[in-house]
Amino acid sequence: MxxxxxxxxxxxxxxxxxxxxxALANGVYIxxxxxxxxxxxxxxxxxxxxxxxxxxPKLSIACNTVVADNMEIDTENDxxxxxxxxxxxxxxxxxxxxxxxxDKAGECTLQDYYMKYDLEASRLGDPADKVKKQKRRRVGxxxxxxxxxxxxxxxxxxxxxxxxxxxCLVIKNRRDVAEITPFPGKQVDNPYSLNLTDICxxxxxxxxxxxxxxxxxxxxxxxxxxxxxxxGCNTFLEKRRGEVYRMKPRVNEEINKCWLCDEGxxxxxxxxxxxxxTPLITEANQKEATWDAALKKAAEIIKTAGIDLxxxxxASLSQEEGRAVVSLFKEKLGAKLFLHxxxxxWEDEFLRKADANANTKGLTDQGISxxxxxxxxxxxxxxxxxxxxxxxAGMMPAVVIGPQVSEAVKTSKVALPAASYAETSGTFVxxxxxxxxxxxxxxxxxxxxxxxxxxxxxxxxxxxxxAA
Amino acid sequence: xxxxxxxxSRNWGKPDSHKIETYLASGGYEAARKAIGMKPADVCxxxxxxxxxxxxxxxxxxxxxxxxxPKDDRPRYLLVNADEGEPGTFKDRDIMRFDPHMLVEGxxxxxxxxxxxxxxxxVRGEFVxxxxxxxxxxxxxxxxxxxxxxxxxxxxxxxxxxxxxAGAYVCGEETALINSLEGKKGNPRxxxxxxxxxxVFDQPTTVNNxxxxxxxxxxxxxxxxxxxxxxxxxxxxxxxxxVSGHVNNPGVFEVPLGYPLMDLINVECKGMLxxxxxxxxxxxxxxxxxxxxxxxxxxxxxxxxxxxxxxxxGSGAVIVIGEGTCLVNSLHVLTHFYAHESxxxxxxxxxxxxxxxxxxxxxxxxxxxxxxxxxxxxxxxxMSGNTICPLADAAAGPVKSFITKFRAExxxxxxxxxxxxPSPWPVGFKN
Numbered sequence: 001m002x003x004x005x006x007x008x009x010x011x012x013x014x015x016x017x018x019x020x021x022x023a024l025a026n027g028v029y030i031x032x033x034x035x036x037x038x039x040x041x042x043x044x045x046x047x048x049x050x051x052x053x054x055x056x057p058k059l060s061i062a063c064n065t066v067v068a069d070n071m072e073i074d075t076e077n078d079x080x081x082x083x084x085x086x087x088x089x090x091x092x093x094x095x096x097x098x099x100x101x102x103d104k105a106g107e108c109t110l111q112d113y114y115m116k117y118d119l120e121a122s123r124l125g126d127p128a129d130k131v132k133k134q135k136r137r138r139v140g141x142x143x144x145x146x147x148x149x150x151x152x153x154x155x156x157x158x159x160x161x162x163x164x165x166x167x168c169l170v171i172k173n174r175r176d177v178a179e180i181t182p183f184p185g186k187q188v189d190n191p192y193s194l195n196l197t198d199i200c201x202x203x204x205x206x207x208x209x210x211x212x213x214x215x216x217x218x219x220x221x222x223x224x225x226x227x228x229x230x231x232g233c234n235t236f237l238e239k240r241r242g243e244v245y246r247m248k249p250r251v252n253e254e255i256n257k258c259w260l261c262d263e264g265x266x267x268x269x270x271x272x273x274x275x276x277x278t279p280l281i282t283e284a285n286q287k288e289a290t291w292d293a294a295l296k297k298a299a300e301i302i303k304t305a306g307i308d309l310x311x312x313x314x315a316s317l318s319q320e321e322g323r324a325v326v327s328l329f330k331e332k333l334g335a336k337l338f339l340h341x342x343x344x345x346w347e348d349e350f351l352r353k354a355d356a357n358a359n360t361k362g363l364t365d366q367g368i369s370x371x372x373x374x375x376x377x378x379x380x381x382x383x384x385x386x387x388x389x390x391x392x393a394g395m396m397p398a399v400v401i402g403p404q405v406s407e408a409v410k411t412s413k414v415a416l417p418a419a420s421y422a423e424t425s426g427t428f429v430x431x432x433x434x435x436x437x438x439x440x441x442x443x444x445x446x447x448x449x450x451x452x453x454x455x456x457x458x459x460x461x462x463x464x465x466x467a468a
Numbered sequence: 469x470x471x472x473x474x475x476x477s478r479n480w481g482k483p484d485s486h487k488i489e490t491y492l493a494s495g496g497y498e499a500a501r502k503a504i505g506m507k508p509a510d511v512c513x514x515x516x517x518x519x520x521x522x523x524x525x526x527x528x529x530x531x532x533x534x535x536x537x538p539k540d541d542r543p544r545y546l547l548v549n550a551d552e553g554e555p556g557t558f559k560d561r562d563i564m565r566f567d568p569h570m571l572v573e574g575x576x577x578x579x580x581x582x583x584x585x586x587x588x589x590x591v592r593g594e595f596v597x598x599x600x601x602x603x604x605x606x607x608x609x610x611x612x613x614x615x616x617x618x619x620x621x622x623x624x625x626x627x628x629x630x631x632x633x634a635g636a637y638v639c640g641e642e643t644a645l646i647n648s649l650e651g652k653k654g655n656p657r658x659x660x661x662x663x664x665x666x667x668v669f670d671q672p673t674t675v676n677n678x679x680x681x682x683x684x685x686x687x688x689x690x691x692x693x694x695x696x697x698x699x700x701x702x703x704x705x706x707x708x709x710x711v712s713g714h715v716n717n718p719g720v721f722e723v724p725l726g727y728p729l730m731d732l733i734n735v736e737c738k739g740m741l742x743x744x745x746x747x748x749x750x751x752x753x754x755x756x757x758x759x760x761x762x763x764x765x766x767x768x769x770x771x772x773x774x775x776x777x778x779x780x781x782g783s784g785a786v787i788v789i790g791e792g793t794c795l796v797n798s799l800h801v802l803t804h805f806y807a808h809e810s811x812x813x814x815x816x817x818x819x820x821x822x823x824x825x826x827x828x829x830x831x832x833x834x835x836x837x838x839x840x841x842x843x844x845x846x847x848x849x850x851m852s853g854n855t856i857c858p859l860a861d862a863a864a865g866p867v868k869s870f871i872t873k874f875r876a877e878x879x880x881x882x883x884x885x886x887x888x889x890p891s892p893w894p895v896g897f898k899n
Contacts, residue, residue: 090850176819177812
């Protein structure tokens with residue numbers, strides 16, 4: 001355990017760690033652009049220059065200097081501060097400073113550091129002397145690249161090469177006309193491409209999905225879990241005025257580090273779109289109804305079915321919802337439960353699992369494990385979640401409870417609007433058996449209610465009482 | 469004086485000096501044979517004792533560098549840096565043109581000293597003739613059994629390769645050279661790890677200059693003391709100086725270290741061109757600080773004396789500047805060069821070199837301001853020492869020394885240029 005002095009404070013630190021890691025862990029912030037905890041060290045931005053003794057008289061980069069016994073590190077002396085100002089001036093020399101129209105403004109490291117470490121006026125006399133590079137290039141399905149904003153920290157190049165093994169990005173040219181570009185004929189169409197918008201410290205990489213939708217300082221960030229597959233990546237849902245505008249990864253070293261797949265990230269759209277907001281009763285055609293009428297109708301159907309009742313449960317319902325389902329339908333009504341997982345999707349070695357459901361493992365452990373057969377006779381109740389999986393052809397559900405206007409809802413006799421995972425709280429168990437809680441982000445839309453309320457009201461209509 | 473001090477250039481005047489027969493006739497490859505009879509550690513020790521210092525510019529003791537190589541069972545590599553790109557430097561080119569076998573023999577000695585089984589010569593891509601000569605020399609050495617599976621029948625295996633660079637100045641920096649040799653973009657690597665720990669192909673590697681390696685056959689053949697007879701106490705041996713600029717007889721000259729600069733100009737180079745007065749000298753390649761005519765008087769060409777005068781011996785590229793030369797133009801040529809050659813990796817160098825070139829370009833066009841000189845100095849200071857490799861320092865060095873030492877000339881240029889009709893110089897030169 002080397003003993004070091006950090007800004008005069010004596011510390012005993014873990015051997016093999018870098019000065020930057022040690023400083024961050026001990027509450028001393030050293031500014032940095034190119035360093036990223038989950039990427040290889042590059043050492044090119046020169047923002048993390050600090051004064052280290054013993055050593056050469058010049059400043060050393062904190063990100064690539066391993067701590068050693070008796071090291072004295074000064075991160076705040078005038079020499080260091082001036083070096084930071086110098087790096088900021090160089091970075092801003094050719095930067096367009098188009099913050100008013102940049103999506104990154106508000107969460108841009110360059111902007112933040114300018115306020116914190118620089119605040120000097122530009123010494124570049126004529127803005128026309130800035131180097132011109134390619135702007136607003138669509139370089140992939142979901143990405144737009146602005147090379148003028150780029151500070152060439154190479155985080156994106158390293159992410160593509162090291163994390164997802166897709167060597168599609170490169171820096172072309174030398175000197176101040178260097179710019180990030182996909183290899184000729186290539187696009188950044190990797191299924192993890194949108195992570196570039198997170199790791200880019202400036203507004204060079206922007207998401208075509210999020211561009212110009214919201215200023216980030218208006219967004220409220222709420223922690224959540226991505227229900228897109230069995231991995232259970234940790235996320236933030238960012239909302240404003242009852243609408244979710246984007247999903248961002250939340251650091252969890254054991255599950256997703258700080259990454260997300262594009263499909264999961266863009267799945268937030270289904271929280272906003274195509275929602276079922278009122279109960280429906282279908283006689284000849286679907287009609288909006290009151291909750292009481294719809295519940296009464298549903299109870300009638302279920303009572304009529306008796307023990308012939310079949311319940312198809314989405315594998316994306318939470319643990320709590322699963323327990324209520326078991327309690328009402330299996331224990332009280334004696335119905336047969338089926339777990340609806342849908343067809344397996346794509347899978348890779350990195351994050352994505354073929355099982356595109358949030359809680360397959362948890363519900364299976366609760367005894368809801370039987371697969372939905374191709375033919376299912378009798379009275380069928382379907383419990384759906386967001387991005388509902390299609391039912392086997394020909395199945396005509398009598399009652400559907402779900403958050404979306406799905407195919408099943410359109411063919412049902414009664415449809416009850418449920419809250420999605422974003423509008424309720426609960427627990428998902430991922431494929432490794434890790435239980436993760438998520439919190440309510442938004443109020444349910446329209447008349448939709450959380451599953452637990454719907455099920456207890458349905459139980460009441462059937463003459464039962466569900467345990468809380 | 470210089471005649472008896474010929475070590476590196478002793479064969480240069482001979483007919484067919486690049487052929488193995490000529491080299492063998494003057495006792496060639498005896499040193500390599502002798503080295504292979506010695507313990508590898510002793511070879512390194514002799515080179516260290518001889519006081520041979522790296523001739524590429526840094527002046528680090530060559531023997532010490534060899535001793536840094538780890539003694540584990542990983543394959544080791546010798547890289548010879550022949551990417552001679554510093555403006556004003558052309559000494560390695562003549563070694564490779566006129567006596568490539570001295571380089572090959574030196575590589576055998578160095579590889580034996582470090583127990584490396586492969587060596588590469590990374591030659592600047594534009595050096596077509598030197599590349600062909602070195603390749604031919606290696607082929608001849610293979611044919612004689614001096615290279616290959618069992619050199620001199622000793623059982624020691626050594627293969628040498630010539631690698632042609634693709635035209636980047638920065639690839640003369642050792643880690644950029646390693647990247648380039650591996651087929652990657654020639655960006656310098658961050659240290660640590662240093663090349664002796666993880667160099668080319670992630671294996672222990674030593675990078676030496678052509679001239680350093682070419683000096684080793686003499687040292688091994690004649691011993692450390694014989695080499696120390698030349699030069700000074702701390703700067704032992706002889707050195708090639710490539711002299712260019714306003715002299716009557718520019719070229720490459722071998723003189724012992726510590727040789728007076730003015731003698732080099734007046735004797736070897738036969739004086740200033742057309743009797744011009746001396747204005748300034750850049751003593752060690754374009755990146756070293758410029759010396760005024762007054763500073764050149766009584767200056768000796770060795771590492772310590774030049775450092776004391778505020779410059780560096782560098783690669784021994786002496787650029788002689790006669791009275792009448794416009795240093796504003798000269799500085800612009802240099803800033804433009806460094807801006808063009810910055811690899812663009814580190815922020816201060818990428819943006820700073822470009823900015824400096826832009827500023828000097830404006831001055832040349834008559835759009836400059838006197839305050840630009842202070843901005844240039846400030847930028848140069850902000851770049852120095854803050855980057856991965858020394859290219860930023862190399863770019864900052866001339867800016868700082870030109871402006872501080874010849875400030876009056878710069879100010880006069882700026883003030884008078886504004887009044888005249890701006891005409892760009894040189895013709896067709898794009899800034």
